[in-house]
Amino acid sequence: MGRRIAILLSGRGSNFLAIYENILRGKLDADICAVISDRSKAPGLLKAKELGLPSFFVSFKDRAKGEEETARIIEERGADLICLAGFMRILSANFVRRFKGKILNIHPSLLPSFPGLDAQKQAFEYGVKYSGCTVHFVDEGVDSGPIVKQAIVKVFDDDTPQKLAERILREEHKIYSEAIKLVLDNQYVIEGRRVLFKKK
Amino acid sequence: MGRRIAILLSGRGSNFLAIYENILRGKLDADICAVISDRSKAPGLLKAKELGLPSFFVSFKDRAKGEEETARIIEERGADLICLAGFMRILSANFVRRFKGKILNIHPSLLPSFPGLDAQKQAFEYGVKYSGCTVHFVDEGVDSGPIVKQAIVKVFDDDTPQKLAERILREEHKIYSEAIKLVLDNQYVIEGRRVLFKKK
Numbered sequence: 580m581g582r583r584i585a586i587l588l589s590g591r592g593s594n595f596l597a598i599y600e601n602i603l604r605g606k607l608d609a610d611i612c613a614v615i616s617d618r619s620k621a622p623g624l625l626k627a628k629e630l631g632l633p634s635f636f637v638s639f640k641d642r643a644k645g646e647e648e649t650a651r652i653i654e655e656r657g658a659d660l661i662c663l664a665g666f667m668r669i670l671s672a673n674f675v676r677r678f679k680g681k682i683l684n685i686h687p688s689l690l691p692s693f694p695g696l697d698a699q700k701q702a703f704e705y706g707v708k709y710s711g712c713t714v715h716f717v718d719e720g721v722d723s724g725p726i727v728k729q730a731i732v733k734v735f736d737d738d739t740p741q742k743l744a745e746r747i748l749r750e751e752h753k754i755y756s757e758a759i760k761l762v763l764d765n766q767y768v769i770e771g772r773r774v775l776f777k778k779k
Numbered sequence: 780m781g782r783r784i785a786i787l788l789s790g791r792g793s794n795f796l797a798i799y800e801n802i803l804r805g806k807l808d809a810d811i812c813a814v815i816s817d818r819s820k821a822p823g824l825l826k827a828k829e830l831g832l833p834s835f836f837v838s839f840k841d842r843a844k845g846e847e848e849t850a851r852i853i854e855e856r857g858a859d860l861i862c863l864a865g866f867m868r869i870l871s872a873n874f875v876r877r878f879k880g881k882i883l884n885i886h887p888s889l890l891p892s893f894p895g896l897d898a899q900k901q902a903f904e905y906g907v908k909y910s911g912c913t914v915h916f917v918d919e920g921v922d923s924g925p926i927v928k929q930a931i932v933k934v935f936d937d938d939t940p941q942k943l944a945e946r947i948l949r950e951e952h953k954i955y956s957e958a959i960k961l962v963l964d965n966q967y968v969i970e971g972r973r974v975l976f977k978k979k
Binding site (some may be wrong): 735 | 834891971
């Protein structure tokens with residue numbers, strides 16, 4: 580049986596589309612079994628509908644109810660892995676524990692530097708010479724879970740936060756699918772906080 | 780007149796020796812005008828003496844007096860730049876202001892991740908996939924000043940904090956001299972916290 584991933588998004592869903600394309604191209608062996616959004620008009624959700632993927636708007640006006648419905652969809656659809664792709668809500672500790680070790684997120688910085696919002700602008704303004712992106716398991720904190728994969732992006736003297744964000748996004752589109760593959764292949768162990776991959 | 784650098788160290792001074800060798804090899808056009816240590820038996824200080832460099836032990840039992848004597852030596856020796864190379868004391872805001880923009884430090888992590896002690900072990904245990912080192916101007920905080928140069932070091936699954944520290948150290952030995960050269964060449968501007976280099 581194929582490996583099934585659910586995607587949660589709030590915006591344009593560019594990482595969702597990159598995952599979708601990597602599946603089409605045979606780079607990632609998985610099915611997208613649900614695209615769930617807390618915003619009914621999120622461009623990523625509309626795109627998922629256009630593509631004929633199982634698409635769900637879930638209201639988070641009441642967070643507990645929103646999470647409950649999200650969990651129900653995920654379980655009904657038989658997702659093996661939940662991938663946050665620009666999902667702009669913090670999931671409760673309850674939700675995270677329910678899907679422990681089954682939720683991935685991507686963050687546009689080299690964590691633990693620059694967690695939270697506007698990570699690319701934070702990095703730019705701090706004056707780091709390298710930034711990047713991080714795929715990590717989601718735990719109860721914000722951008723704090725064990726790291727699966729990172730990529731490096733150089734910051735140039737003549738950069739802008741926007742240009743830097745675009746270059747980071749291109750790396751996100753690559754490493755998220757690679758990280759999903761690593762996790763779905765289930766060939767890893769977690770020692771302390773270190774995610775280590777066994778050679779196949 | 781040659782550019783003169785003063786070095787402050789507390790330990791073996793491997794970064795001091797790398798700077799010394801880069802000067803010998805013509806990679807860095809500067810003179811080491813003083814090697815100052817807060818430990819009379821620091822191997823780096825003994826090595827400096829062996830090499831015939833102007834070497835000074837300064838007691839920091841009383842920090843204010845220690846800093847005053849250090850400042851006096853630096854000024855008498857006509858240093859253009861002060862390079863901390865494993866100097867295990869926090870310099871006071873007074874001292875930092877007196878030599879504003881004239882003090883560099885090297886730190887074995889990709890700041891702002893993992894400031895403070897045992898940065899390599901911190902990075903290893905956090906589970907980052909990349910770490911590195913950072914040369915930065917010293918300001919009143921701990922490892923918080925504007926960044927001049929960074930280098931990336933990959934963390935391997937079969938790493939140890941010790942092996943990682945050794946690989947980071949090799950990069951430190953390269954980038955510290957490169958950063959010193961950039962600063963001595965005086966072809967930079969600081970915008971906010973960003974240290975930007977003008978093309979010569």
